[in-house]
Amino acid sequence: MYTLGIDIGSTTSKCAVLRDGGERLAVSLALGGIGTKGPAAALESVLRGAGLSMKDMAVVAATGYGRTRCDAADMEVSELTCHALGAYAAFPQVRTVVDIGGQDAKVISLDGEGRMRGFTMNDKCAAGTGRFLDVMASVLQISLDELGQRAARAKSAAAVSSTCTVFAESEVISLLAGGVDMDELAAGICASVAGRVSALVKRQGVVPAVCMSGGVARNEGVRAALSQALGEPVLVSPDGQLFGAVGAAIYAYRKGK
């Protein structure tokens, strides 16, 4: 039985095709989220990768902010449930999932069988999300990857506010003008995101093992700062950004069985 999970986020679209809810046949990621050509591109890519067509799919589940506007889907499910399922499939020991996406941050607690027990999400503010990093990378005129790399090798972190993206941007510009080292600035920016998110994690309860999913999981600077703030190692997978799509495909399999 083939199932397809489609995760339509705010900035990217991801797909996963599984056989019998476990074996991964193909995954894809396309730039562009809800309202763009991203979802169609990700879908075409995953089907090509799996060597299958839509009519081979027994059940299709959509997740992410675009989940309710996906014609190809048989069902929709929240990204909360999907990230929990995707993370649990990758790390069966995980009890806390920290998902930082383009426009929100979620902390999901799992029981011992991978079921979501509860969650806490960010309030209505871009600080502590991927968008914050986008804005800061743009101010520094470096890529997101370079931002993470610079933060990881910094000897110390500059103090950057986590209250507001616009305030933080002004601070970063002032620090740049004051000649603060670029690596330290990058580390300060990552620590700002980690500080904001770690408060959410503590509110939900830090139960090890902790793992990160979502696009920001790729940023080694944020990962290290979050681990330090929580006092716990943070597990990451190279496929962390695909947990939502993989989780949706697992959900589709369980519902379609």
Added chain:
Amino acid sequence: MSEEIKKHRPPPDPNSAKYKLGQIAAKAYSDAQAAKDRGEPVGWCASNFPVEIPETLGLAVVYPENQAAGIAARGGGARLCEISEADGYSNDICAYARISLAYAKIKDAPEQNVPMPDFVLCCNNICNCMIKWYENLSRELNIPLIMIDIPFNPDYEVSDGELAYVRAQFWDAIHQLEALTGKKWSDEKYREVMEYSGRTSRAWLAATACARYEPSPFNGFDLLNHMAVMVTARGKKEAAEAMETLLQEYEDNHEKGLSTFRAEEKYRIMFEGIACWPWLRVTSTGLKSRGINMVTTIYADAFGFIYKDFDDMCRAYCRVPNAINLELSRDKRVKLCRDNHVEGLLVHTNRSCKLWSGFMVEMSRQIGQACDIPVVSFDGDQADPRNFSEAQYDTRVQGLMEIMQARKEAM
């Protein structure tokens, strides 16, 4: 399509509670306007000010909180908030206050007009922002402010000291109003008002308690609409009769297996916090479309006052939900959750009320633990539509539903 449905909708039954309650709520405004037109003094009154005082004195009052909720529910919230903000009020303060202060300036809002006041009646048992809001109304409009201070109560009981402090203020308010308006207090009239207020409150609390039935005979969002009568008219005979009709309808619904919740009731939740008036339909639909019925909320019960004499009335106003400590607040909600077989708690983090929203985080955590139910919160606002994101709300509600679903499946 919606027009077509409207055309075929039967006319409202004038004997139904919904019709009667709607008429009473509307009459509260028209009576106040009529009094103003006759040249009588009219007041603006805080929602948890002892309504028995103006009612016994025969004074017409309107409620700025209700007016602001009405304006917000009909789409005027942002417009009026921006007027206040342009005058220098921070958008961090209560949106009811911003709307009311804007109205005091422009004196016209087609969404809900009210007569301009000759005095204002403030009681801070519901919030302390209200003191500055009413002080500013008093100053801007150059009219008297009558203020009753009811301190936050850290204990479970109302002490004799607090009772004496509050009772003296109630009598002082009565004497000030007598001097201001020429109206006279009558003990006989007060007993009548107390009797109607008690009847109304008993029927209202009994109606809300019908949520213990499974399925509930009503959609919890009905309570938010009917609550207007509890705020504005609980001391009136018509209110008592309408609430008794409501209770009878809910009992009848239960007997017949009917409900005003027009969907299959798959899940039952408690809603914590004030309604998100500008987004009432969205917040209601997000629940109903998933079979989630909001069966209980402390906010509705907050306006049921039962007491046996003047002192007891003073105590009742010292025990309103916003004036009591975390532990007592928690215990009251835990009881509601247990009595009404609640499976989840949805918390509205109200940007208009940072103080109460701060309190809620810990209280909700303790309720979740005590009742073993999932707790989910969303950001919103009681009257400023700019502080709410539909997509964020939808994801949180869906997540809550999925947790409740998984728990049922695991049973």
